[in-house]
Amino acid sequence: MSSRDSTSSRRRYVDGVEPCLIDGIAAPGPSADIEPDAVSAVAGEIPYNWSLDSDLISWGRNVGDVLGVSDPTFLASGAAFAQLIAPGSGPSRADVVKTPAFRDEGGGVPYQLQYGLHLPGRNEPTWIEDTGRWFGGQDGKPVRARGVLRVINEQHEREQHLVRVSQFDALTGEMNRWRLAETLDATIEETVKLRSSCGFFLAAVDNLARINDSYGYDIADEVITGVGKCLRSKLRGKDHLGRFSGNKFGIVLNDCTPDDMLIAADRLLSGVRDKVMPTSAGPVAVTVTMGGVTAPRHARTVRDVMIRAQEALDSAKVKRGGSFQGYTPNLARDAQRHENIRATQEIIGALNARRISLVYEPVVGAKSRQPEFYECLMRVGRQDGSLMAVNEVIGLAERLGLVGLLDHRVLELALQELIAAPTFRASLNVSAASTGDAEWWSALAAMLGPHSGIAERLTVEITETAAIRDIDETRDFVKRVKDLGCSVAMDDFGAGYTSFRNLRKLGVDIVKIDGDYVRNMTRLDDDRAFVQVMIDLAQRLGIKTVAEWVPDELTASILADWGCDYLQGAFVGLASAERPWLAAGDTMPKSA
Numbered sequence: 001m002s003s004r005d006s007t008s009s010r011r012r013y014v015d016g017v018e019p020c021l022i023d024g025i026a027a028p029g030p031s032a033d034i035e036p037d038a039v040s041a042v043a044g045e046i047p048y049n050w051s052l053d054s055d056l057i058s059w060g061r062n063v064g065d066v067l068g069v070s071d072p073t074f075l076a077s078g079a080a081f082a083q084l085i086a087p088g089s090g091p092s093r094a095d096v097v098k099t100p101a102f103r104d105e106g107g108g109v110p111y112q113l114q115y116g117l118h119l120p121g122r123n124e125p126t127w128i129e130d131t132g133r134w135f136g137g138q139d140g141k142p143v144r145a146r147g148v149l150r151v152i153n154e155q156h157e158r159e160q161h162l163v164r165v166s167q168f169d170a171l172t173g174e175m176n177r178w179r180l181a182e183t184l185d186a187t188i189e190e191t192v193k194l195r196s197s198c199g200f201f202l203a204a205v206d207n208l209a210r211i212n213d214s215y216g217y218d219i220a221d222e223v224i225t226g227v228g229k230c231l232r233s234k235l236r237g238k239d240h241l242g243r244f245s246g247n248k249f250g251i252v253l254n255d256c257t258p259d260d261m262l263i264a265a266d267r268l269l270s271g272v273r274d275k276v277m278p279t280s281a282g283p284v285a286v287t288v289t290m291g292g293v294t295a296p297r298h299a300r301t302v303r304d305v306m307i308r309a310q311e312a313l314d315s316a317k318v319k320r321g322g323s324f325q326g327y328t329p330n331l332a333r334d335a336q337r338h339e340n341i342r343a344t345q346e347i348i349g350a351l352n353a354r355r356i357s358l359v360y361e362p363v364v365g366a367k368s369r370q371p372e373f374y375e376c377l378m379r380v381g382r383q384d385g386s387l388m389a390v391n392e393v394i395g396l397a398e399r400l401g402l403v404g405l406l407d408h409r410v411l412e413l414a415l416q417e418l419i420a421a422p423t424f425r426a427s428l429n430v431s432a433a434s435t436g437d438a439e440w441w442s443a444l445a446a447m448l449g450p451h452s453g454i455a456e457r458l459t460v461e462i463t464e465t466a467a468i469r470d471i472d473e474t475r476d477f478v479k480r481v482k483d484l485g486c487s488v489a490m491d492d493f494g495a496g497y498t499s500f501r502n503l504r505k506l507g508v509d510i511v512k513i514d515g516d517y518v519r520n521m522t523r524l525d526d527d528r529a530f531v532q533v534m535i536d537l538a539q540r541l542g543i544k545t546v547a548e549w550v551p552d553e554l555t556a557s558i559l560a561d562w563g564c565d566y567l568q569g570a571f572v573g574l575a576s577a578e579r580p581w582l583a584a585g586d587t588m589p590k591s592a
């Protein structure tokens with residue numbers, strides 16, 4: 001018999017008539033009562049008729065084979081069958097048939113259920129899909145039901161696996177971040193309803209990078225798993241644990257006051273600290289640092305709870321590894337956040353509206369007092385026409401991760417000016433964040449490439465404090481800039497105490513002596529000696545010098561006598577939007 005013939009025969013047998021569809025699945029229609037007969041055991045489906053008046057169930061003859069029971073007589077009644085359904089595994093057929101949500105209007109009412117059956121001799125439930133239709137009497141209430149059972153153990157296992165994957169962390173077996181957030185949300189909601197209090201901890205495994213380096217990532221994973229087990233062993237039965245991120249666990253504490261939170265934190269910290277984690281590489285000593293917050297006292301949403309727990313964790317790390325810090329409101333911190341938001345909006349708005357502009361501060365020859373080049377300085381305009389304070393903008397932009405955008409715009413404006421004005425020579429500052437930014441390099445190379453003679457008129461400045469963070473990386477930056485044909489200056493030299501050995505190693509063309517030393521050199525012997533030594537050593541290394549913040553003629557004359565090459569500061573000229581080089585015949589550049 002073909003597959004199609006087999007299916008057709010089975011459907012005629014089960015239903016007695018052409019089958020009806022329940023959500024696209026074949027199910028018995030309202031035929032006359034017939035006794036179920038043998039259905040192919042291979043198909044794994046057991047037909048049944050259930051009379052609600054007598055509570056008797058008549059099964060297909062394959063019921064024993066499909067369910068794997070030798071004597072199926074214990075399934076003869078609805079009440080007996082209902083006793084076999086595993087508690088909590090899902091609604092039973094009796095639940096939907098005896099307490100129906102709908103009336104039978106003549107065609108029967110379909111149902112499809114999944115539940116577990118506790119069958120004799122089995123330790124685990126046998127999972128069943130029960131598809132059928134109940135039919136009502138004259139009053140529309142159920143009097144009988146017809147359907148088929150199908151064993152779905154493999155399907156159920158696949159579904160459970162998908163649930164585990166979607167809700168639980170593969171490494172530790174604990175809830176993943178999504179499920180943890182869902183649990184926290186439900187806990188907060190219940191806490192608010194009961195006018196109670198709950199807590200949330202973030203616990204970070206300390207020095208995980210060191211463990212990775214010392215033992216390898218596999219051992220670090222074993223440590224994370226061990227910490228998770230240790231934390232779980234110290235929790236109350238009503239609390240919840242989940243893996244928040246790589247080295248962090250989240251802990252939801254039900255019915256927890258601020259005092260309870262301190263007790264719980266001490267119990268968890270000591271539980272990890274006092275236990276050496278066993279690993280395949282041997283025992284590893286581990287500590288965790290924790291931050292916590294109570295809700296709804298200090299936060300009423302999952303987002304706020306997690307943010308404030310992270311803030312508390314950051315504070316605990318600053319205080320001491322292996323410690324706990326509870327969240328406390330901080331008006332100054334909150335005010336700074338509002339300021340950060342405002343500044344971010346202003347900076348982004350200025351970039352989008354082209355309110356970033358340049359002013360030009362002359363750098364003059366120490367002896368000629370004539371401009372040799374101009375330092376391009378950024379100005380950020382507000383919507384009302386006023387300007388943001390430059391130092392404020394730079395500090396905020398660096399802290400908020402916006403300085404790269406500003407560097408990119410300043411580069412565009414400076415190169416535009418260089419392209420349009422053949423006599424213009426310029427320097428511009430670049431932040432440490434942009435020295436490794438591929439987009440900044442691409443913009444520099446793209447604008448220099450088609451315009452010969454531009455690179456030799458451009459000097460790129462990097463601060464000494466940025467340079468000394470990584471001497472080798474800075475040396476690579478200097479080489480790349482010089483390979484493009486530009487010069488490189490180290491700004492604020494003396495602020496970071498770079499050794500002259502590193503100065504020679506970097507290969508910069510110019511050092512700009514920090515103005516804090518220059519402006520006081522006529523009054524302070526130490527500053528005067530420092531400036532003189534720097535100029536002398538720079539000369540010996542073949543590096544040009546710029547003295548910043550030159551305040552007066554006396555200072556300028558001394559610097560020139562010592563051999564300083566260039567002067568910059570209020571005495572020789574303030575930054576201005578004027579373009580004096582245009583008088584030499586250059587044309588005004590178009591706005592970028």
